[in-house]
Amino acid sequence: MKPQNIAIVGAGLVGSLWAVYLAKKGHKVSVFDRRSDIRKVKIIQGKSINLALSDRGWRGLINAGLEEDIRKVALPMNGRMMHYTSGDLTYQQYGKEGQAIYSVSRGLLNQTLVNCAARHENVEVFFNHQCKDIQLDTNTVQFFDTENNESKHLTFDRVFGTDGAFSAVRNRLQRLERYDYSQEYLNHGYKELEIPPGPDGKHQLDVTSLHIWPRGEFMMIGLPNVDGSITCTLFMAYEGKDAFENLKDEKTIRAFFEQHFPDAAPLMPELVEDFNNNPTGSLVMIKCNPWHYQDKICIMGDAAHAIVPFYGQGMNCGFEDCFVLFELMEKHGDDWATMFSEFTRLRKPNGDAILELALRNYIEMRDKTADPMFLLQKKIEARFNEKYPHLWTPLYSMVSFSHIPYKDALMKGDQQDAIMKKVMDRADIFEMWDSDEVENHILELVQNVNETLLSTQ
């Protein structure tokens, strides 16, 4: 493969990982980021965004040789811990024994990945470089160096846009004839809050769980950090009854938390300060098509498919982009045009599918995890999966603990839902859920679906 002069615009999670992949193939890689050097930022863990790393993300990291670096900053979470207003807790294991998703601080992970990229002598990282535009005919990127107040025009063989939901690289593509693009915001926003370490320096809630306070129309979640703190995020409507617009002052904030999160509120000494100082983040979904321009430009990660965070798959999908594009690079060698068009063809339907799954999971997390019928359904599915692993993998496991393409997971999940709807409609389900009869009922329904699929193929 001919070494190329390559620009990566965006030194975030996906850009840094992709730099490692390209460096290993011997390309000359320049990574640009509009922010100042993220390695020099002091990360206060309880106050940083937390992400859940699952199997797709790990595969992307492991394949680049980075497993060891990342294990150090990742905490396994084996299940969901639901906190009810009554103070009761319910635990729901995510997958099989030993399967987990991993809590990581976005800031720490980003620093680690930039360091991993910069270790390669054929990688250079430039901060304070804002991408302003791209001349498509020559693949010349116009940067503004905000430190030295100067414009630079740099020409590359290939340009990768990994500059996130508000991507400047994609913005150039959007102006192409026949370019499909959409941005859609949820009516809900989010606010980050902190549960600091306890007096013993340890986590004040179970460290092996992702904590959820499901409240129907809104919810709070909590993910543990390696320093003993827990980062909490409240997701809620901007306007309406239980909504950000009504939490205006110390009194309304305290009253709201004491009413809805009575077990968490006492663990948040800086609740009101955090609430007032931290911005209310918005939640955007971005779709676009195609993800490339000729053999010149390719976008990956949030730049191509920004999704809501409720399946914990945004980063994982971006790392899977790297894995898939690297496979295509191995396959198509110097044929960058085919590599890029195959990337759009293969990945775009999966980006659309995880966007849909993530949106649906918001309802599941904030509402259904408080519903006994839903929890029973998950128990029945887990039981059936254990006895017939080749016939049934729960949707959550397909998404988080497998590499099944997202679009196939979405389709299979819908089939499973149709089956479970029939099973849960049984009048005797609460008494009979672990009976042979129910098991055989599911078996029969699965059989029907498989036969229908075979006959339509």
Place this chain on the structure above:
Amino acid sequence: MKPQNIAIVGAGLVGSLWAVYLAKKGHKVSVFDRRSDIRKVKIIQGKSINLALSDRGWRGLINAGLEEDIRKVALPMNGRMMHYTSGDLTYQQYGKEGQAIYSVSRGLLNQTLVNCAARHENVEVFFNHQCKDIQLDTNTVQFFDTENNESKHLTFDRVFGTDGAFSAVRNRLQRLERYDYSQEYLNHGYKELEIPPGPDGKHQLDVTSLHIWPRGEFMMIGLPNVDGSITCTLFMAYEGKDAFENLKDEKTIRAFFEQHFPDAAPLMPELVEDFNNNPTGSLVMIKCNPWHYQDKICIMGDAAHAIVPFYGQGMNCGFEDCFVLFELMEKHGDDWATMFSEFTRLRKPNGDAILELALRNYIEMRDKTADPMFLLQKKIEARFNEKYPHLWTPLYSMVSFSHIPYKDALMKGDQQDAIMKKVMDRADIFEMWDSDEVENHILELVQNVNETLLSTQ
């Protein structure tokens, strides 16, 4: 009502009509357009885009007092004339006796409307003024005057964006936090062609019909002009078997037209020249939300809801925007904030509905109008509608000959489709279509739907 200093950005069809409405209320209106004076352009009718004016458009025009001006340039079309490859023709009446949609040349109509606006002494029209940006705090519009090469900053009480699918005004709104926006292109494009007047100066095809050459995956349509010519438009995929990419030279163009449009091709002496000289137009759908910013900015027409042209409703929907916003102005007086937010609330769902209807109608026109089952279904619906007008208005009539909100038409159309699916599934439908039995079957199904609706209200 307090007279306002108002800018309308875009002197197209909707902008010019809206200027007339505002002028009648005594506002000071400045209309800006990036193009040069469209009144000075010589319109070659056969070579201009044609539009179909239907009841919603007429209501918007009549309410502004412009009926007489527009009647002069409009030709009634009472039905569809389908041209099959065999040379056979089938005629399908659009509505009841006397109902028609009207063919108008976009260019002529635009000139007429600008003249109507400019007749008012409180309206001034500025051409060669490109909107570059808007400062939201002061409602200051930055124009670039392309004739004099100078920038101008002009401040207004209200700014209306009627600058079409690629609206600069909407572009400013898009950069607001939490603004929803999507642009989506069809894989099909269009090409305009001409059937000139015959040797006698008259139309070479029936002048009271909209002509369709339905060919499954593609189609051509033809609309008559007042000068005796007919403007034809070929709609077809960019890529694939029957696609623009394959019509590269005189030979392939001629062969394609002789194969698929054997009755039309001989009437097009400049077919190859037109095909090569006219651009292949793209078809974009644009959705956004909201359609306003505070009490300052409001977008209307294609700027708010660009749709595909297959229901002939793009302009009609824009003129209905004017009608509805004017009603809101009468109702809310000087409360512009309420007027604008009500406009978004009322009209946005209708914009979404006509977008969906227009998209579906492409399939109907290019494919179903060649299907005997579909034509029979329409005959049954028309017959039932005649006997029970209070129970059944065909979807086409709801859209084209009524003022039922588009979203209600879409919903009712879906209910009718579900009913007609059952009726058309009868094995005896070809023999029995005009029997009392089929009529009673439909009656019963309609009754069921109405009862279900009542019980859920």
